[in-house]
Amino acid sequence: MIVSQREEIYTTEMGDEIVLLDMKHGAYYGLEGATMELWKELADGPVDSAQILAKWTQLYQQSEEELTSMLDQSIQELISKKLIVVSGHDV
Numbered sequence: 001m002i003v004s005q006r007e008e009i010y011t012t013e014m015g016d017e018i019v020l021l022d023m024k025h026g027a028y029y030g031l032e033g034a035t036m037e038l039w040k041e042l043a044d045g046p047v048d049s050a051q052i053l054a055k056w057t058q059l060y061q062q063s064e065e066e067l068t069s070m071l072d073q074s075i076q077e078l079i080s081k082k083l084i085v086v087s088g089h090d091v
Helices: 033-041 049-059 064-080
Strands: 002-005 009-014 017-022 027-031 084-087
Touching: 002 049, 017 033, 027 033, 033 049, 033 064, 049 064, 064 084
Parallel strands: none
Antiparallel strands: 002 084, 009 017, 017 027
């Protein structure tokens, strides 16, 4: 599936957290951990989630199953907050 940030979202890094401002809905969100790492992966444009998983398996010393679960949960969290757009897969 292809994942991308919505255009109306402004991002600021604050220490170990990323703070997002959703201009369309007037809401602030703080991201940490895997969800923050996912957001960083999307900074340069749409990315295939399989590419993100492949990169994470090289960077982190966790099983592919654990990383897949973390990635899926992060994608679902960002979808629920309407911060990303997903295409090419039913979510």
